[in-house]
Amino acid sequence: MYDNESLIVNDVTHFYKKTKSINNFSLRVKKGEVVSLLGPSGCGKTTLLRLIAGFDDPVSGEIIIGENIVYGSNYISTEKRGVGMLFQDIALFPHLTVGKNIGFAIENNKNRNEVIINLLKKVGLEKFINRYPDTLSGGQQQRVALARALARNPEVMLLDEPFASLDTWSKYDIGEGLIKILKSSNTSTLIVTHDPQEAMRLSDRVLIMLNGTIVDEGAPDKLYKSSKHSFSARLLGPIMDFKEQEKQLIFKGIFGKKFSEKVIKGNNFELLIRPDAFSIPNENEKGFELEIISYKNLGLLTELEINVSGSPLNIKILVYTNIFNMLINVKKLLFDKEWAFVFPKS
Amino acid sequence: MFRSLQNGWVLFAILFSLIVIVPIATVGSFVFINEGDTWLHLKETVLLNYITNSLVIALCVFIFSVIIGTMTAWIISIFNFPCCKYIDWFLILPLAIPSYALCYVYSETFGFNGFFSQMFQWLTNSNSYLVNFYSIEGAIFIFTFSLYPYVYILARQSFISQSASYIEISKISGHNLVKIFFKNSIPYARPAIIGGATLVIMETLADYGVADYLGIDTFTKGIYRTWFNLGDINSAGKLSSILLLTVFFVIFIERTSRRKAKYNKNIRNDRPLIKRNLSGFNAYLAITLCLIPVFLGFLIPLITLISWCFKSISYWDLYSFIKIIFSSFSIAFIAAILCMACAIIIVYGLRVNYKFVSPFARIASMGYSIPGAVAAIGILIPIIWMDNNLNIFFSKYFNYSTGLLLSGSLAALLFAYLIRFLALSIQSVENAFIRVPNSLDNAAKVLGATNKKILKNILIKLNINGICLGILVVFVDILKELPATIILRPYDFSTLAIKAHELAMDERLYEASLPLITIIFVCLCPLFVINKITTKYKREN
Known part of the structure; x- marks a missing residue:
């Protein structure tokens, strides 16, 4: 039924206090597809990511990750949902080395060391296995976070403004590198960002969110040429x-x-x-x-x-x-x- | 909501928080219980004394500690003078000395044969007292110099956090330093000062040792006397309920005054206050003003106790002293660990679901405001009820008398400590956990970690220093605790505080000095650690 789709969000609604923060939101992400959620602060992008990860629950709707209904007629908690996540503040455990940070996700894996080394090779940081996070640059830390998130082979990778803490010059390079790795592992990716350039550069499809709902969507070049909403037309380029x-x-x-x-x-x-x-x-x-x-x-x-x-x-x-x-x-x-x-x- | 309650951490956090409800509900229920003969007798004879004495002492201590705490905090915050860094640290040292220790020292040294009285008699060639410490005035003096650091610490923090721009604007407007102090600094720091003063009032109302030794009829002493001497639990409960209502009223006033005084900073890019250099006479004046409370609240009592200790060391045999240290330290340590374990569960519950757990955690934090004697009565009553019913049940069905299982047991005492000091542990854990961003928990969750693993492998490991400090703070507070311990302790169980109080009540003050000095030196440890941390923090910022 969901052969080609890793993530399905059906008619999800969420309230923050008494305000609707997500309004009958629906979304389908294909396997290996990179989708960006672009919108102003407070439009519900991060809330949606939190609902998919299971940090918060919607009031209605259904969320399916891979083969499993994780919210709706069934409930699966965060730790068993099979999602990976990169955070704005990177969130590496400061008291663990790079290797142990990655190992945190796969403590029961017999080939733990091998997996850690392979993942570090993938992100080009195999020499840093015994270093502590505070001795790495922001970009290196984000790559370690990606390796850690990939350790459990997640069905969907959620990126919550992951490059916001990086400087303008390096964030696009690091972003492209990260997406390349995610594409190579055929991991579906949902990026939350308020940077239109970042969204257009990194994703196959961009969703424009306003007041908890999608107002426009499409491939970056298509959206630029034929926006369906004045907000997205203004957002995506000079006008x-x-x-x-x-x-x-x-x-x-x-x-x-x-x-x-x-x-x-x-x-x-x-x-x-x-x-x-x-x-x-x-x-x-x-x-x-x-x-x-x-x-x-x-x-x-x-x-x-x-x-x-x-x-x-x-x-x-x-x-x-x-x-x-x-x-x-x-x-x-x-x-x-x-x-x-x-x-x-x- | 249902899913939140399914989470064991949230459920346990709520249950542990509700522990504090037990004594509050028990004592509160006495407001509605009919007045017995003892109560009518108390009402006719001593109740008015209890009320007026307690209120007069609390009010005067409030005024004097605000004056001393605020003035010294302001001097330290805005002036630079020789040794001000050390004086800043000295000013909090009186917290290490229990009020009752201060009381023993001053009542003795100012007593008829005391050092200061003899000097006064020699100087004036008279036969009179210098000051009679066995009076309300004496109690006010003792509480003021023992408790002013609560006001000092919070007021200093508030003064330091004031933006330099406020002072500069006042200066440009033509205000001198005195005017700035009254028109600017005091109103800004008012919530902090009131907060510190509320702690002072609560400590004063909760005291038993000073009132008992000086022979002043206060509420706490009344509760103790009604329970032990008159054997009337109902009247003790009724007295406790009045004291509890008074304490809650004080807290209500404090909260209301804070609500009215919400000062939002509207200056962007705060610049820290640049201290003004003092030299010559002004520097000596500042040093003298700051050192007076240090001398009266710390140095004089400490030196006196050390000298008494040398004189009385032969009284103590090593075995009996080690036995008391062991019982005192072990109960304090077990209780501190118990408080910390409950606090960690409550604070982690808050982290998992703030909305749900927060109201209950606030209830748990009220425990610190419950006076020790009230907490003891609030626990004793349900425990006696449980013991009686257990005894009836076993006698009826098993023909076996259980006697008093829980009353007078260490479990009852531990329970009282838990209620009284849980709030302190919660505060330590909250201060520690708040520094760990929630994204670390979320990252661990998506990596498949359970709540137990997050707590054990991330939060506790990252905050082990803060947790140890929290245990230490509760440990020393329990070491000093007197009223609840006196009421609930098992037969033949003694602590350093109880032993010192018993010896003091027998007028064997010199012998009481060794346990008191032990308490003081242990109490200095957390103050030293906190000072180290604060200094490091200041250096880093």
Whole structure:
């Protein structure tokens, strides 16, 4: 029945005090799949992980890990659920050596030493077997934590903002290394993060959570191109949010008549446009002419205040800096409506 | 809810916490019991004395210990002067000397033939007392200099935690140091000062040794006298219930005052207070002011007791002294271990399910506020009831008289210690466990560890120092304990405190000095360890 799925969460609801923190949440994770839960603080990401691990219980719903119903018609406690977990504060036992930390999970295993050494080899830390956690760097500690979590061959690995305590430069490298190891062992992984880049870089699928429920989901590139919710569109990359007056200009067709047909008439919608929508037109393309009033270089992007020929109002747009460098000479931009999102106002 | 109760740790934590309910419920029930002849007699004769004496002593000790504790704490917190680091440590040393030891020393040295009185008589060429310590004033003096460290420790902590910005803002506003003390520092530290003063009041109300020796009619002495001399358990229970209500009323006032005084820091990036250097006359003045309570509360009694000890050493034969040390240390050690074991279960239960266990753990923490004599009566009554019923049952069905199985047994005494000192152990374990992040428990759980394994292999191993310190703190408190031990001890069982009190009551104060000095030196150990830890912590931060 669940041949290809390691984790199934069905209609789970949880209350924190009197507020619904998880609202009829459902999720399926395939074997070996890496899924990220992305959302703002307090949206219920960590709570969901705690429910799956069994640290807290939902009020209703069902959780299935591997072949077993762990919550619902049956109950299995944390220690028997077959989950592994990496924590934000790494949570290595400070009084145990690296080897003993890993061995903690497999005390009754006859080949304990062999398993420990193999796991340490896997994470590239076999020389550190007798070291104490406080003598390792943050990245090394997180790798030891991964080796420890893998020692029991968990069905599902839960990562609760595991790279939050690492510096920006090393966290992506360490993250990619960890995911590579998890993929190689075909372990299903659920990552909780509030860093969109981390989610998009590391996962096969990203779930966007808001107020205890999924508002959008999909593969990272698909989500970036076609977000279904204004929150996820804003979260996943740079975007322009147009105000009412500017929207009226757009209706009047300054970005092309076809686009104005796409948007719903009236004010009850949000218009968001990614910088990817603007490019330099080639010889065969028409584009629209503009006058640059001012600009601010933001690194990869440049913010422009422009006046589109024939319109009475100046508007601000974001373009990639390499496009801007060409725009100075061309003074013409091509608008691709596929990168413009229209959402009902929330 | 049902799943939480299925967890053995949660269930046991709740059950152990409820142990404290036994004496509270027993004593509380006496409020509603009809007044007997003895009670009417007490009401007509001594009850008013018990009430007024206890309240006057508690109120005066409260005022004086607040003045001394707060003033010395402030001097130590904001001024830098020679030896201030050592004086800071000296100021808590009176905690090592039981109030009754202080009482024996001062009543003797200020007595008619005492050292200070003779000096006074020689200087003034008169035949009068310098101070009559066998009075309420004497008791107030003794309690003040014995108990002010409770206020000192908490007030100092509060003053130190004040942000330097508050002081600087006050200075910019044109306030001098005295004005800053009254307008700024005192209001900020008020909850801490009141907290310390509440401990002082509870210790004063719970005292038996001082009142008994000085012959002052207080509640605790009344309870003891009604039980042993008049043999009326109902009246003793009724007196206990009044004392218990008074103690709970004091706690209620303290909690209410704290609730009204919730000072949330609204200054970000607190800077620690930079101490102001004192030199010359000001430095000498600060040293003198801080050393007065140290001299009166620690040095004079210690030196006197040591000198008495040398004079009376021949009284003691090694065997009888070792026997008392053994009985005293072994009961204190067993009780301390028992308290710690229960505390570990309760605190771990709190960790497993805080919401469920927390109200019960708070009940267990109330035990420390129950005066020893009240706890003893609260235990004695159900134990006598159990003994009687056991005896009736065995006589009826097995034709065998069991006699008094539990009353007067070490088990009853251990039970009383458990009720009285469980709160101290809980506090030590909570302070230790709180430093271990919950993620370690969670990590162990997902790695397949049971609660027992988490407790044994992680929490206890990581906190072994804190747990040992907790055992030591309870051990020394039990070593000093007098009222519950006197009421509940088995026949022919003695402790260092009881032996010292018996000798003192027989006016053999010199002989009483050896057990007292033994107690004091053992009591200095945890103070020394705590000071070491605090100094290390300060250095690291």
